[in-house]
Amino acid sequence: MYIQGPEEVSRLFLLAAGAYADDLHDEIWVFNQGFWQKDHNLWLDIQDADWKDVILKDEFKKALQKDIYGFFESEAIYKELAIPWKVNNHWWLLDRSAETHISVV
Numbered sequence: 001m002y003i004q005g006p007e008e009v010s011r012l013f014l015l016a017a018g019a020y021a022d023d024l025h026d027e028i029w030v031f032n033q034g035f036w037q038k039d040h041n042l043w044l045d046i047q048d049a050d051w052k053d054v055i056l057k058d059e060f061k062k063a064l065q066k067d068i069y070g071f072f073e074s075e076a077i078y079k080e081l082a083i084p085w086k087v088n089n090h091w092w093l094l095d096r097s098a099e100t101h102i103s104v105v
Helices: 007-022 040-046 058-073 075-080
Strands: 028-032 035-039 091-095 100-104
Touching: 028 040, 035 040
Parallel strands: none
Antiparallel strands: 028 035, 091 100
């Protein structure tokens, strides 16, 4: 297949397609077997999720909640310090004791 026409139009089309593919559209990023991929079904599943459904040791669960809520409440501080608040619409935590990746969108 060949695309004919001005090169600039083709470049802009490819950039737009790449940007669209990189954005989340009712999806969540999942790290699985060494790769990040988007998962719409998981996004649907977590729409009705509640912290009471999360099974973790109470102390760890409270610390995780504190970190997550603290992150989302700190946007103004990041802006004040000129530090990117979120990168690529997702961020991840590495629990060093369990080596678990958690993606929060």
